[in-house]
Amino acid sequence: MTPIATDAATPSPLSPPEAFPSDPATAAAASSGSEVVDLTDAATTPATPADGGPANHPARPTPTAAPPPSDAVGRADDVRETVASQIHELLDEGIVVRDVFVGWVAAIEVAGCPARYRASGADGWGFPGWSPALAGATVGRAALVRHLDRTSSPMSDPTLPEPLEAVRDWFREAGRAPASSVAEWIAELMQDGDKATVAATAANATRWMAGFLRTVGWPLPERLAVVVDNPEGPFGRSWPKRWRLKGTPVSVGSSPDAIVGKVAPSGRFDLLVHRPSAPLDGALYHRAAFEAAAGALSNRIVAANVKVTTADTGDCARFPVTPDLLDQGVRLVVDVVRQRLVAADDADPDDATPSPACHWCPQLEDCHPGQAWLAGPHGRWRNGLPTLA
Numbered sequence: 001m002t003p004i005a006t007d008a009a010t011p012s013p014l015s016p017p018e019a020f021p022s023d024p025a026t027a028a029a030a031s032s033g034s035e036v037v038d039l040t041d042a043a044t045t046p047a048t049p050a051d052g053g054p055a056n057h058p059a060r061p062t063p064t065a066a067p068p069p070s071d072a073v074g075r076a077d078d079v080r081e082t083v084a085s086q087i088h089e090l091l092d093e094g095i096v097v098r099d100v101f102v103g104w105v106a107a108i109e110v111a112g113c114p115a116r117y118r119a120s121g122a123d124g125w126g127f128p129g130w131s132p133a134l135a136g137a138t139v140g141r142a143a144l145v146r147h148l149d150r151t152s153s154p155m156s157d158p159t160l161p162e163p164l165e166a167v168r169d170w171f172r173e174a175g176r177a178p179a180s181s182v183a184e185w186i187a188e189l190m191q192d193g194d195k196a197t198v199a200a201t202a203a204n205a206t207r208w209m210a211g212f213l214r215t216v217g218w219p220l221p222e223r224l225a226v227v228v229d230n231p232e233g234p235f236g237r238s239w240p241k242r243w244r245l246k247g248t249p250v251s252v253g254s255s256p257d258a259i260v261g262k263v264a265p266s267g268r269f270d271l272l273v274h275r276p277s278a279p280l281d282g283a284l285y286h287r288a289a290f291e292a293a294a295g296a297l298s299n300r301i302v303a304a305n306v307k308v309t310t311a312d313t314g315d316c317a318r319f320p321v322t323p324d325l326l327d328q329g330v331r332l333v334v335d336v337v338r339q340r341l342v343a344a345d346d347a348d349p350d351d352a353t354p355s356p357a358c359h360w361c362p363q364l365e366d367c368h369p370g371q372a373w374l375a376g377p378h379g380r381w382r383n384g385l386p387t388l389a
């Protein structure tokens, strides 16, 4: 497994956490394997108005710029060619499938238990669709960008958002003059009087923003831009939603929450994924590998690192985008297509893979390996605690 740097220390609320040191020496220690992560490392610099960088980001000390990763565009082309040829090879077997969307949820599901993924059917294959968590994150990002853009100017840095107030302001504006698809959705909910969904989405968005600020730190890292649908100022940016393989029903979606750095062959950037709660280590690694490969597919350039922040623990795990990580990401993408073909062929290979996920698996009633695993010594444990009889 690709080495990652993590820091379990919980930073003080809304101050630059120890996990993101601005000292270049500390950043160098991180790259040599010590237990730190730096969101302000050289990957995020330089930022000058001349090269298109925002002039008004809150500044931190600027470490020495690192060179761009070698041939980031060529490596992305290699990823596209490899994924395309492997998927064409699978589809050439003649099994017909429709609308194969490969997102991070599908990739992690297949890596965890192929049998459960196949059995989840059309609803599961399309997940997450428009889930409460996704809505909360989308609104949280939009509200954060709105606040940062509105409170900054060429002469001054943005102010630290108060998450509940920032989300409230965004909701008021969405109700009056929706300026994005998620704002239109909220406006419709308000018009329909669906107060419960509006309140739940506001709560999730507030939680998302608070967790994001707490783990990323304040001031924000140089050249951090949050991914939104309709960026207008320097703190938001769009990101290609899907890569479609021409002539096939396959599309792949990458979904970072923020980009740190300059997305260009001459630049260097990291993909940042924020999660309100921490998954298991394996899922964390798979998410990073998937985003590395899917991001290369959709944006035609390879990131330097994928960083995954988790709000409940305050951790940031950094995964350098190495050839091994990209290979793993390609495998995850292709495996989803393979499992859709297996499902379409009505094949039922004996590949149920028990894990703690069996506890809440909808297939458990019919799955003997899962039942046997839960009845054994491993099954006693749930969320790190023994279950009570």
Ligand code: SF4
Residues within 6 Å of the ligand: 113, 115, 116, 352, 353, 354, 355, 357, 358, 361, 362, 363, 364, 367, 369, 370, 371
């Ligand atoms: S119960 Fe466990 S092993 Fe069986 S399908 Fe579900 S996750 Fe896989």
